[in-house]
Amino acid sequence: MTGPCMLYCGRAAVPLQWVGSVKAPTRTGAILTGDLYACADCLPHLGVMVERHVQERDLKALTAR
Template sequence: MTWPPVAQTGDGNAWVTGACWLYCRREGVRVLWVGSVRTPGATGDVYACGPCIAELDRMVREESYGRDPAGAAGTTTCEHRRLAKRGGKTHCRDCERQLYL
């Protein structure tokens, strides 16, 4: 099975300039509508920037593999408990992934 590419600015999707509602919470960046959210008091549209969409995509794929025995059997997901700053960017000390927080 081949996964489709992660959404990126300029890929033909309806990108707009606004605030990222996911991990980085930046304002005035290119964002894409990724879905709706419902809380006990309200509903709203969720927009995310390219790096946060990539991180969400990684999380969803890992979750999918975890449910699919034919997927990445025997692999574990790092919980990113120990963080480090390198070059102004946040990385996990255990798995070395850059985190977009």
């Protein structure tokens, strides 16, 4: 699939990979559900952010015991 990257770069007409389903609030307060697509250049950045989040979450779970 080709289209605009929905993550960081916002480039148009690039090859995309499906990341997953997302829920996002609108300016009116409604919640929209849709699919998120990203280009190959942005996916590694997303991976780093997810990895950091998981590490912090797991560390909090260990120290809460």
